[in-house]
Amino acid sequence: MESTSPRQRLVLARTEARSTCSGKASGSVSKLLVSVRDLGEARVAVSGGVDILDFKEPSRGALAACDPCVWKSAVSEFVDGAPADCTVRLSAALGESDTGADLSSLVPPEFSFAKVGPSGCSTAKKLMELWESVRLPQSVELVPVAYADHLVADTISVERVLDIVIESGRHRLLIDTFGKDGRTLTDHLSIDRLRALANMASEHSVWIALAGSLRLPEMRSLMSEGVRPDCWGVRGDVCDQRERTGRINLHKVTAWRKATGSPAI
Numbered sequence: 001m002e003s004t005s006p007r008q009r010l011v012l013a014r015t016e017a018r019s020t021c022s023g024k025a026s027g028s029v030s031k032l033l034v035s036v037r038d039l040g041e042a043r044v045a046v047s048g049g050v051d052i053l054d055f056k057e058p059s060r061g062a063l064a065a066c067d068p069c070v071w072k073s074a075v076s077e078f079v080d081g082a083p084a085d086c087t088v089r090l091s092a093a094l095g096e097s098d099t100g101a102d103l104s105s106l107v108p109p110e111f112s113f114a115k116v117g118p119s120g121c122s123t124a125k126k127l128m129e130l131w132e133s134v135r136l137p138q139s140v141e142l143v144p145v146a147y148a149d150h151l152v153a154d155t156i157s158v159e160r161v162l163d164i165v166i167e168s169g170r171h172r173l174l175i176d177t178f179g180k181d182g183r184t185l186t187d188h189l190s191i192d193r194l195r196a197l198a199n200m201a202s203e204h205s206v207w208i209a210l211a212g213s214l215r216l217p218e219m220r221s222l223m224s225e226g227v228r229p230d231c232w233g234v235r236g237d238v239c240d241q242r243e244r245t246g247r248i249n250l251h252k253v254t255a256w257r258k259a260t261g262s263p264a265i
């Protein structure tokens, strides 16, 4: 009998454990990513129990970068100066194709992730060239992004991006919205499409995060419909007045933490 590789065994185990309609094993919990613009907001998010601190400047677009000085300060506080039981991981938004490559070399090696937006990458070839142009420290993993509203961002569909992630042997994908105009992820992608995407990602051991102006009731409803990504990403809904350029609110982060950390319904 042919032996199976660790990767194949992982896929089999995950497939067997998955419920019939879920992209994630029943009973497992999703991580919570919160986008923050500075250290003050980062402290609030950590107090609320966030898993991934994602540094970005919300007033300048979907994935605009913070000043790289903020990244350095985050390392001092949340890596070098953190208590031993602190498990928060750091992520940097690098903007879109016009800034991604240049900023990538400035990401500190202590970060876990960096993400770059695909706007303007209207073909698979252009998108792969963007990913290849990113020069991150070896310890930092690129998180490819797909936009649910891909036409307005002049890029390819989320399904096509997931295919390329799989074909190119990458392991992560964030689905977000490009236009922050009040419409949310589910205004662009049906629940069935989201469930199919999560299932496809799971079958190929691709870690998937869902974001895009999500509101807490909407996220709960997606979970109850069997859409269980590895991670939920949020900014606007955890800010005062749900205004994504406002300040992060501890109670709102805590509410998201409780909801994302609950087992499958």
Ligand SMILES: O=C[C@H](O)COP(=O)(O)O
Pocket: 033, 034, 035, 054, 176, 177, 180, 211, 212, 213, 214, 233, 234, 235, 236, 237, 244
């Ligand atoms: O990466 C996740 C995004 O920061 C989500 O932001 P948003 O909830 O304001 O769309």
